[in-house]
Amino acid sequence: MSRASERAYNHIRSMILSGELQPGSQIREEALAELCGVSRTPVRDSLRRLEAEMFIRRNDSQRSFVADWSLDDLEDAFQLRAMLESRAAKRAASRITREQLALLRFHNAQLKQAIGLPNPDVPKFLDHNRQFHAIILAAAASERLANMLGQVTEQPVILRTARQYDLENLRRSHSEHDELLIAFDKRDGEWAAAVMTGHIRRAFHAYAEAHSTDTEIRKSSWAA
């Protein structure tokens, strides 16, 4: 995508992800155009894309709204993600190169560093985690799979609490990556897939717990 379109897409997406655009609220093309400093044309492109990715929904008369996800929606997305990412792991196990394996090891080492007590470096963790998964997806060598995973990987769910990043979860995540590495090393696709399923499921429950806490906070803050 070219400059204005790209800019609009990223801008709108990050506004949704950050909660700046509230779930359920209507969004008007012209307002977004002003916010992004472009005309409606690239904004419309972006909206179409975000609609396909289910960040935005449209009612029957073509008005756009920021998607408002229920816990069920979240679980559905995570289940789909577990299924797809397991498949990626399975395919990757038989295709991954020595170089890619080395890269995985590198990122997982960085991950471990990021956990380092007493203060975990969450942004660093997230970055290397993202790259770790990206390498597996690349090794899986299925463009379609990659496309689909793109659609379920980022969740437009804003959490006030940071529960999902607690130390225990970070540690487990890292250790699951370790196990994945062994499975890849043994070229055991079934094993890799199984580990990946657990990995994503665990992530879901961490998310879900934070989501529940968050929802309660939101509910009880009607008084504020």
Add this chain to the structure above:
Amino acid sequence: MSRASERAYNHIRSMILSGELQPGSQIREEALAELCGVSRTPVRDSLRRLEAEMFIRRNDSQRSFVADWSLDDLEDAFQLRAMLESRAAKRAASRITREQLALLRFHNAQLKQAIGLPNPDVPKFLDHNRQFHAIILAAAASERLANMLGQVTEQPVILRTARQYDLENLRRSHSEHDELLIAFDKRDGEWAAAVMTGHIRRAFHAYAEAHSTDTEIRKSSWAA
């Protein structure tokens, strides 16, 4: 989508599906606009959509080309489809209503009629087959799953041969539907998923065989 956009999308899509737009060939927005009788704006919308659905690919300088699928691509799509549609069947098994079950039975009965010797009514078969699967997808009640399946269900592969519609395959397809119906009746999600996997895999091999035959015909027709 509104009128012009809708029209352009359907028109372009059917031109790809029918082979009117050759795989690998470049497509220009203005040319399509003329063909569809609309301006470039709705054409561009359609191209974006078709690109997301992988009917169209773009090179690094934003030129669009009709996707040219290899046998590997085809298998990848079918595997993804098997996975997703099995999941749909599994979910449907525990959610399907009596009415939906009755509808499934109806469409499967029509399917049987369409096979009727000596001349199978292929369009009728395809129509009821489509509806059969649509009902299962609806019963699965996952919008995301439905979206994703939409992306792998129709294959932009044009076959000169009609091998994939041979009588034996139609019969097996119908009988697999029968088995699905029993699995649904017993609310056995695992069974339904397993049957569905086989159902899609069989369809793939029918397709693949036709594709191979077709490719050979294409190759040997360089002389013509």
Add this chain to the structure above:
DNA sequence: CTAATGCTATTTGTATACAATAAGCTGTCA
């Protein structure tokens, strides 16, 4: 003859004006 450079034509990207459609409001009538 090859490769690099600059020009031209082609194609896509963006902005904007206008058309079509839907929503919201207001006033009237039952």
Add this chain to the structure above:
DNA sequence: TGACAGCTTATTGTATACAAATAGCATTAG
């Protein structure tokens, strides 16, 4: 009061003009 009709406003859809980028070709230097 309530609901319906018609008007007004808000919002999205489409066409088109123009800007930017790219590719293809020709010309020339090495």
